[in-house]
Amino acid sequence: MTKQEDQFKKVLSHAKEYGYVFQSSEIYDGLSAVYDYAQNGVELKKNIRDYWWKAMVQMHENIVGIDASILMHPTTWKASGHVDAFNDPLIDNKASKKRYRADVLIEDYCAKIEGKINKEVDKAAKRFGDTFNKEEFLATNGRVVGYQEKINTILARMGASLEKEDLVDVKALIEELEIADPLTGSRNWTDVKQFNLMFGTKLGASAETAMDLYLRPETAQGIFVNFLNVQKTGRMKIPFGIAQTGKAFRNEIVARQFIFRMREFEQMEMQFFVKPGTQKKWYDQWKETRLKWHLSLGMGAENYRFHDHDKLAHYADAAADIEFKFPFGFKELEGIHSRTDFDLKAHEEFSGKKLQYFDHEENKSYTPYVVETSIGLDRMFLAVFSNSLQEEALENGTTRTVLKLPAILAPYKAAIFPLVKKDGLPEVARKIMDDLKWYFNVFYDEKDAVGKRYRRQDAAGTPFCITVDHETLEDNSVTIRHRDTMEQKRVKITELKELIQSEVAVKNWLQRM
Ligand code: GAP
Numbered sequence: 001m002t003k004q005e006d007q008f009k010k011v012l013s014h015a016k017e018y019g020y021v022f023q024s025s026e027i028y029d030g031l032s033a034v035y036d037y038a039q040n041g042v043e044l045k046k047n048i049r050d051y052w053w054k055a056m057v058q059m060h061e062n063i064v065g066i067d068a069s070i071l072m073h074p075t076t077w078k079a080s081g082h083v084d085a086f087n088d089p090l091i092d093n094k095a096s097k098k099r100y101r102a103d104v105l106i107e108d109y110c111a112k113i114e115g116k117i118n119k120e121v122d123k124a125a126k127r128f129g130d131t132f133n134k135e136e137f138l139a140t141n142g143r144v145v146g147y148q149e150k151i152n153t154i155l156a157r158m159g160a161s162l163e164k165e166d167l168v169d170v171k172a173l174i175e176e177l178e179i180a181d182p183l184t185g186s187r188n189w190t191d192v193k194q195f196n197l198m199f200g201t202k203l204g205a206s207a208e209t210a211m212d213l214y215l216r217p218e219t220a221q222g223i224f225v226n227f228l229n230v231q232k233t234g235r236m237k238i239p240f241g242i243a244q245t246g247k248a249f250r251n252e253i254v255a256r257q258f259i260f261r262m263r264e265f266e267q268m269e270m271q272f273f274v275k276p277g278t279q280k281k282w283y284d285q286w287k288e289t290r291l292k293w294h295l296s297l298g299m300g301a302e303n304y305r306f307h308d309h310d311k312l313a314h315y316a317d318a319a320a321d322i323e324f325k326f327p328f329g330f331k332e333l334e335g336i337h338s339r340t341d342f343d344l345k346a347h348e349e350f351s352g353k354k355l356q357y358f359d360h361e362e363n364k365s366y367t368p369y370v371v372e373t374s375i376g377l378d379r380m381f382l383a384v385f386s387n388s389l390q391e392e393a394l395e396n397g398t399t400r401t402v403l404k405l406p407a408i409l410a411p412y413k414a415a416i417f418p419l420v421k422k423d424g425l426p427e428v429a430r431k432i433m434d435d436l437k438w439y440f441n442v443f444y445d446e447k448d449a450v451g452k453r454y455r456r457q458d459a460a461g462t463p464f465c466i467t468v469d470h471e472t473l474e475d476n477s478v479t480i481r482h483r484d485t486m487e488q489k490r491v492k493i494t495e496l497k498e499l500i501q502s503e504v505a506v507k508n509w510l511q512r513m
Pocket of ligand 1: 217218219220250252259260261262263265266267269332333334335372374375376377378379
């Protein structure tokens with residue numbers, strides 16, 4: 001098992017053991033790529049959602065929120081292009097009867113070559129020590145350059161074939177590269193076919209009159225169809241945005257990597273409506289703003305990178321991903337898309353209703369252009385959770401497992417312990433808890449030795465532990481211990497609220513943007 005695989009395995013088991021994520025319907029052996037958020041997970045997820053909402057809606061007077069329904073009129077998905085074009089290329093292995101995404105098989109093949117590059121880099125770094133220059137090595141080492149050229153050629157050919165819908169060539173590429181079924185090694189493949197990712201359902205009681213519907217595959221369309229309602233009732237002036245968080249559903253063929261790719265997931269999307277011709281400026285601005293939001297959480301600038309798309313979706317004139325370094329490598333976390341006027345124009349055409357904006361300054365109507373920011377809440381959860389989970393070697397030779405969640409996102413901000421379960425200490429601890437719970441989510445624990453309780457809270461991600469001891473009874477002071485530094489200091493009970501507040505105030509975090 002590689003170091004990366006080992007770290008990912010730890011993430012999965014920690015998420016279960018500490019009440020963050022459970023497999024859905026586990027007692028029935030689960031449902032593939034569907035997960036439940038447990039008692040701590042639901043708090044972390046809510047805090048991420050709130051942090052996004054505050055940054056996007058509360059801090060922008062020209063952005064408002066909505067909560068559109070999951071079920072929408074089926075014509076929505078005709079207009080948006082999802083009925084005809086929301087497909088993945090799939091391929092079956094005739095021997096194993098397993099189904100794969102053809103593009104993922106090819107990308108995995110390239111990832112293996114990238115693994116070889118990384119090995120060469122590690123070897124050279126060891127050989128050259130402090131004098132090693134990674135950029136120079138990547139650009140000049142013959143073997144590495146060869147590997148990179150091979151990756152580029154394969155991905156360029158795959159991209160071009162998918163764009164032309166040349167699925168015969170995608171299969172030919174798989175055969176030329178001698179890609180085998182990862183499970184069985186068989187190279188007996190079917191042709192590549194397109195597979196629509198939307199989940200269908202029915203509305204209505206009788207089979208004859210029931211209407212075919214889809215579970216929404218993105219939240220964005222709920223915003224587009226409400227564009228004029230919001231603009232008129234909110235008297236919004238362009239440029240303005242509409243934000244929304246909510247569930248989306250995709251019948252993913254390759255559902256793996258835990259909550260990275262799910263069949264039921266949650267999106268946090270914002271459509272920003274702008275004057276035609278200004279979309280490039282806003283696209284650049286939103287790319288920068290969204291990256292700053294991520295960086296404000298302090299999870300390491302080196303863990304993010306932009307990936308500008310060469311191959312654009314039918315509705316876009318520019319698109320980029322913010323990629324994050326997950327335990328399995330850099331992968332898409334958020335998309336920023338300049339969607340032109342495609343969606344509003346399409347809904348206008350299919351509904352027969354005008355969806356235009358009257359610009360008083362210009363004294364004319366036009367269809368606004370849209371710049372969208374779209375992030376998966378579950379993916380953000382995985383980014384935060386996996387980045388925070390650390391094993392730390394301590395001075396006394398032991399190790400501790402600590403979940404260094406950004407304090408603003410932690411499920412519980414503080415845990416309160418009486419040192420012992422007697423002498424009136426639990427009563428004082430309960431009183432502190434009762435005062436603090438008006439402001440923060442706090443946790444009470446009196447079981448086991450205090451050192452063990454500290455470790456439990458370290459692993460659960462709680463930024464502060466507050467211990468009430470016999471001295472407290474004399475001078476109203478308690479010990480407050482910081483999760484990350486393990487530093488302990490003595491403070492007055494009356495100082496606790498301010499102290500915790502300074503670490504978890506949304507202003508202090510968002511001001512880093
Ligand atoms: N409205 C644009 C849109 O939906 P997308 O790139 O398909 O664009 C946006 O999705 C984000 O939603 C992705 O960057 C990712 O974070 C998240 N996402 C997409 N599919 C997902 C899945 N199957 N499971 C979890 N998150 C997903």
